[in-house]
Amino acid sequence: SQQGEEDPQALSIQEGENATMNCSYKTSINNLQWYRQNSGRGLVHLILIRSNEREKHSGRLRVTLDTSKKSSSLLITASRAADTASYFCATPAGGSYIPTFGRGTSLIVHP
Amino acid sequence: EAQVTQNPRYLITVTGKKLTVTCSQNMNHEYMSWYRQDPGLGLRQIYYSMNVEVTDKGDVPEGYKVSRKEKRNFPLILESPSPNQTSLYFCASSSSGAQLGQPQHFGDGTRLSIL
Numbered sequence: 001s002q003q004g005e006e007d008p009q010a011l012s013i014q015e016g017e018n019a020t021m022n023c024s025y026k027t028s029i030n031n032l033q034w035y036r037q038n039s040g041r042g043l044v045h046l047i048l049i050r051s052n053e054r055e056k057h058s059g060r061l062r063v064t065l066d067t068s069k070k071s072s073s074l075l076i077t078a079s080r081a082a083d084t085a086s087y088f089c090a091t092p093a094g095g096s097y098i099p100t101f102g103r104g105t106s107l108i109v110h111p
Numbered sequence: 112e113a114q115v116t117q118n119p120r121y122l123i124t125v126t127g128k129k130l131t132v133t134c135s136q137n138m139n140h141e142y143m144s145w146y147r148q149d150p151g152l153g154l155r156q157i158y159y160s161m162n163v164e165v166t167d168k169g170d171v172p173e174g175y176k177v178s179r180k181e182k183r184n185f186p187l188i189l190e191s192p193s194p195n196q197t198s199l200y201f202c203a204s205s206s207s208g209a210q211l212g213q214p215q216h217f218g219d220g221t222r223l224s225i226l
Contacts (some may be wrong), residue, residue, distance in 0.1 A: 030214035042115070042201055042217030043154075050212065088153070092209035096169065097161055098144045099209040101155035 004032070004089040004102035012108045019076040023107040024069075024074065032065055032072050033090045043088060043101075046074075070110030081111040113138045117218035118169050124192060125226050132187045132221045134202030140216070142205045143185040144169070145177065147198040148220075154201065160185055161208065192225045199223075 005026045013019055023032070030051045035043040049072065050066045056063045062075040076083055084097045086106045090099035115136045124130055135201040136143065144159035146169075156169025166177050174196055176188040185204075189196060199222050203215040 030210060033212065033214065035215075037149060040199065040220065040222075043203075043215070043218045044217070045214035048212050048214065055131065090209075090215070092212075096167075096207035097210070098142065098156060098159045098169075098203070098205075099215060100156070101146070101154040103151065 004011070004091050004100065005087055006087065006102045006105040008105060009103070010108075011078060011111065014110050015079060015081055017109075018081055019083070019107055020073050021087055021107070023072045023074070023089050023102060025089075025093075026070065028067070028070075029091045029093075031092065032063075034061075034063060034072075034074050035048050035090060035101070037086045037088065037104070040086070043086045046087075047059075055063065063091045076107075079107075079109045080084050081109050083107060113216065115202055115204055115218040116127055117200075117221050119221060120219065121222050123224040123226065127191050130189050130192060130223075132183045132202075132223070134187065134218060135141075135183050136185075136202075136204040136216065137183065138204060138206070138216065139182065140204035140206050141182070141192050142208060143179070144203050144215075145175070145187050146201045146203065147171065147187070148201060149198050156176060157187070157200075189223075192223075194225045197223060197225045 093100035145157040146154040154179040
């Protein structure tokens with residue numbers, strides 16, 4: 001069952017610009033994770049934010065969480081061509097003890 | 112090096128011919144899982160396991176079997192593959208359940224084509 005949904009589905013920007021992608025989810029959560037997937041490869045964990053946190057930083061990544069709106073955003077600042085990938089949010093959901101992933105945002109950064 | 116290893120990476124086979132995709136992790140993780148990824152549908156849970164001899168169905172378990180006889184291995188079995196199982200498959204492991212927020216470690220994927 002889909003819990004998180006990323007928006008937009010696709011994003012195309014120039015190198016140096018910021019990229020923002022959003023994730024909305026349906027039920028209350030105690031944490032949310034963001035992952036990155038290079039074309040056809042396995043997902044790689046980027047960052048975790050817990051429900052008692054509003055914002056978290058890791059290098060050029062900034063993640064926010066608004067539990068009242070059931071949404072999260074991932075901001076990549078000063079993007080590079082190497083940031084081209086798909087980005088997924090993942091949340092605990094329902095009776096499953098493994099995370100549920102959204103459909104992802106496909107980011108293309110043009111050099 | 113901590114890793115999740117899947118084999119094979121690519122497989123083209125025919126309808127009805129039983130196949131097994133192996134998954135092994137070297138991190139001593141309790142939790143292991145299988146996802147399939149299809150265009151426009153994202154990652155969907157097939158089966159998952161929280162420990163040896165404990166497995167649970169995900170959202171799309173039909174046509175698949177799993178076993179967890181050892182902590183490090185979690186093979187995915189397609190006893191009678193059909194074309195609708197053509198997909199990109201991922202195995203993942205983690206040290207705890209989703210509620211604790213531990214990261215999932217993913218294998219590189221297995222691309223299956225069932226003709």
